[in-house]
Amino acid sequence: xxxxxxxxxxxxxxxxxxxxxxxxxxxxxxxxxxxxxxxxxxxxxxxxxxxxxxxxxxxxxxxxxxxxxxxxxxxxxxxxxxxxxxxxxxxxxxxxxxxxxxxxxxxxxxxxxxxxxxxxxxxxxxxxxxxxxxxxxxxxxxxxxxxxxxxxxxxxxxxxxxxxxxxxxxxxxxxxxxxxxxxxxxxxxxxxxxxxxxxxxxxx
Amino acid sequence: xxxxxxxxxxxxxxxxxxxxxxxxxxxxxxxxxxxxxxxxxxxxxxxxxxxxxxxxxxxxxxxxxxxxxxxxxxxxxxxxxxxxxxxxxxxxxxxxxxxxxxxxxxxxxxxxxxxxxxxxxxxxxxxxxxxxxxxxxxxxxxxxxxxxxxxxxxxxxxxxxxxxxxxxxxxxxxxxxxxxxxxxxxxxxxxxxxxxxxxxxxxx
Numbered sequence: 001x002x003x004x005x006x007x008x009x010x011x012x013x014x015x016x017x018x019x020x021x022x023x024x025x026x027x028x029x030x031x032x033x034x035x036x037x038x039x040x041x042x043x044x045x046x047x048x049x050x051x052x053x054x055x056x057x058x059x060x061x062x063x064x065x066x067x068x069x070x071x072x073x074x075x076x077x078x079x080x081x082x083x084x085x086x087x088x089x090x091x092x093x094x095x096x097x098x099x100x101x102x103x104x105x106x107x108x109x110x111x112x113x114x115x116x117x118x119x120x121x122x123x124x125x126x127x128x129x130x131x132x133x134x135x136x137x138x139x140x141x142x143x144x145x146x147x148x149x150x151x152x153x154x155x156x157x158x159x160x161x162x163x164x165x166x167x168x169x170x171x172x173x174x175x176x177x178x179x180x181x182x183x184x185x186x187x188x189x190x191x192x193x194x195x196x197x198x199x200x201x202x203x204x
Numbered sequence: 205x206x207x208x209x210x211x212x213x214x215x216x217x218x219x220x221x222x223x224x225x226x227x228x229x230x231x232x233x234x235x236x237x238x239x240x241x242x243x244x245x246x247x248x249x250x251x252x253x254x255x256x257x258x259x260x261x262x263x264x265x266x267x268x269x270x271x272x273x274x275x276x277x278x279x280x281x282x283x284x285x286x287x288x289x290x291x292x293x294x295x296x297x298x299x300x301x302x303x304x305x306x307x308x309x310x311x312x313x314x315x316x317x318x319x320x321x322x323x324x325x326x327x328x329x330x331x332x333x334x335x336x337x338x339x340x341x342x343x344x345x346x347x348x349x350x351x352x353x354x355x356x357x358x359x360x361x362x363x364x365x366x367x368x369x370x371x372x373x374x375x376x377x378x379x380x381x382x383x384x385x386x387x388x389x390x391x392x393x394x395x396x397x398x399x400x401x402x403x404x405x406x407x408x
Contacts, residue, residue, distance in 0.1 A: 062277035063274055063277065073279050194280075
């Protein structure tokens with residue numbers, strides 16, 4: 001088996017827009033040859049997700065997931081380009097999976113772009129104080145802080161969380177794979193998550 | 205049948221905390237005698253909702269309602285005092301009714317206290333400009349504006365909307381009646397309502 005590096009996978013993903021695992025498999029099949037791997041992905045219909053990502057998506061589904069005896073509930077809107085795709089079992093399953101993910105993993109945002117800069121700065125400040133205690137040199141400390149900020153995004157942003165049913169890929173990867181398979185742009189628009197009683201400490 | 209005025213109903217409601225329709229029925233049964241009507245309500249276990257309204261409610265249900273082929277979805281949290289009441293079919297039916305109301309009647313707030321003062325002032329300003337065009341005297345104009353503000357609350361606040369299944373009573377009245385019947389304080393904590401595509405004009 002050839003040595004498939006993360007960098008090779010990244011280049012292929014950016015070139016084809018296919019999912020990470022699909023890129024890795026294609027590279028293995030192509031013995032590490034990027035051109036051949038891209039061809040394999042195109043043959044399988046897995047390329048093109050990146051191109052689709054810019055297209056407007058205003059169809060889709062609003063769906064919910066109620067968990068643990070009605071103590072946790074999630075409402076989610078996921079958009080695609082046509083009502084036809086919205087009605088497919090694949091898309092409906094994706095939406096259910098995403099709602100379940102929100103119920104179980106409690107993200108606060110859809111994507112890192114939704115996190116206010118002030119929130120990120122506050123997190124950086126905390127990590128910097130913690131890292132400074134190690135007494136390591138400044139460039140090392142900045143690297144540690146960067147790493148912790150990435151970890152923070154993976155905790156609080158839905159698309160960066162490990163997918164609960166397959167923790168080896170992220171939720172974002174799950175969506176990218178669905179884009180490749182369904183042939184339409186798919187956008188997780190928004191979600192709401194209510195946990196019973198979480199507000200009663202704040203108001204009467 | 206005696207002549208039961210709105211004022212008589214109001215006095216009885218404030219005295220007993222029972223629902224408006226229950227008060228009216230009790231007054232009819234008591235031939236307009238307020239004392240006797242209050243007794244009837246107490247006998248039926250319908251009095252006392254007002255006293256219960258202050259008690260803390262942190263149990264309850266989170267539930268959802270998905271409408272029109274997954275194009276509208278509602279998530280709602282309704283609190284009561286004990287898990288026992290939360291599990292009753294009456295409470296579960298109330299929560300379903302409330303979620304359906306939000307789906308159909310699209311309120312923006314739970315109660316008028318949730319509307320920001322700036323929003324109310326802006327509404328008053330619009331109504332005042334409209335009313336001024338009538339050329340009526342200032343005190344009359346203020347009365348017209350007050351009336352329109354009340355109408356605004358009845359449009360946008362869940363608890364002041366006419367209940368879709370029984371438009372002769374408000375949603376707030378429905379909740380008050382449930383408090384009287386179930387014997388626990390009940391609080392509509394919050395809701396979210398997503399309509400498919402309503403955000404796609406704003407963001408990509």
